[in-house]
Amino acid sequence: MLWIAAVAALSIMFLALGRNRDSETAAERLNRFHHRGRSRETAAGKKWSGGVWRFFERIFELAPESIKTASINGLEQYSPFLEFPAEVLAGLRISAVVCLPLALLMMTDFSAAGIALSIPGAFLSALMPRVIASRRQCSFFYEIRRALPNTADILYSLVLGGKNLDQAFKGAAELSTGPLKDILSTAISEMELGASKEESFDRLAGRYPVPQLSSLLRSILEAEKRGLELSETLKVYSRELRMRHRDELRVRVAKAPLKILIPLVFLILPSAILLALGPTLLSTFSQLMK
Numbered sequence: 001m002l003w004i005a006a007v008a009a010l011s012i013m014f015l016a017l018g019r020n021r022d023s024e025t026a027a028e029r030l031n032r033f034h035h036r037g038r039s040r041e042t043a044a045g046k047k048w049s050g051g052v053w054r055f056f057e058r059i060f061e062l063a064p065e066s067i068k069t070a071s072i073n074g075l076e077q078y079s080p081f082l083e084f085p086a087e088v089l090a091g092l093r094i095s096a097v098v099c100l101p102l103a104l105l106m107m108t109d110f111s112a113a114g115i116a117l118s119i120p121g122a123f124l125s126a127l128m129p130r131v132i133a134s135r136r137q138c139s140f141f142y143e144i145r146r147a148l149p150n151t152a153d154i155l156y157s158l159v160l161g162g163k164n165l166d167q168a169f170k171g172a173a174e175l176s177t178g179p180l181k182d183i184l185s186t187a188i189s190e191m192e193l194g195a196s197k198e199e200s201f202d203r204l205a206g207r208y209p210v211p212q213l214s215s216l217l218r219s220i221l222e223a224e225k226r227g228l229e230l231s232e233t234l235k236v237y238s239r240e241l242r243m244r245h246r247d248e249l250r251v252r253v254a255k256a257p258l259k260i261l262i263p264l265v266f267l268i269l270p271s272a273i274l275l276a277l278g279p280t281l282l283s284t285f286s287q288l289m290k
Contacts, residue, residue: 056091078133096125
């Protein structure tokens with residue numbers, strides 16, 4: 001009966017998803033994403049928006065308000081770093097908390113062991129979306145740090161070529177790559193709407209707490225306030241940033257042997273020992289048994 005009820009519920013849900021997707025126009029989807037503050041849609045986001053995105057989002061929309069509040073708690077802070085709305089992860093959390101314990105109970109025929117495993121399973125299912133969002137945030141910040149040296153060089157080249165700060169900043173935003181291009185373009189849009197550089201840069205540094213990015217924005221503001229030569233400031237900053245990036249790479253390379261040691265000791269070495277000594281041990285045991 002449980003299997004029949006689950007299949008019937010999934011069938012009704014898929015029918016509702018298909019009907020909603022046909023009735024929703026492209027303009028409505030665009031307005032909905034704009035209302036949620038979706039400023040970018042990468043290739044991963046386009047892949048999610050096909051079926052899985054709408055599936056988990058629909059689960060979140062059908063849930064009661066109390067469950068919505070509990071499921072999205074702690075996920076909204078990761079919205080600027082995701083290619084999809086936080087509601088998708090909330091729907092994933094609801095689905096995992098319900099489906100994983102139920103699957104464990106069905107696999108164990110509702111035994112005591114299944115009941116005992118379902119409780120930590122539900123807890124881990126509730127943590128899974130937050131782990132996904134946290135890893136995406138780390139990846140987002142790493143992409144910004146990786147793109148910053150080239151952006152600083154572009155700024156230095158444009159200023160050295162005779163551009164003023166506004167023109168150089170706009171040109172660097174256009175030539176940047178990855179998420180840094182989007183966030184710099186957002187800062188430029190805010191300044192074009194009337195915000196000052198200091199307000200826009202402070203808002204940008206608060207929204208994306210990357211030390212290298214905050215240092216670049218502070219250097220630009222200090223150079224403009226004190227009347228320093230901006231090209232020299234950017235030249236020094238770019239050199240320091242590349243040296244810091246080189247030191248980080250050296251640290252990561254130095255940690256690589258330690259990371260390789262763990263699978264070597266616990267996975268590769270036991271397998272090699274079994275392959276080397278296994279036949280000898282088997283033949284010895286067979287002779288002793290005789």
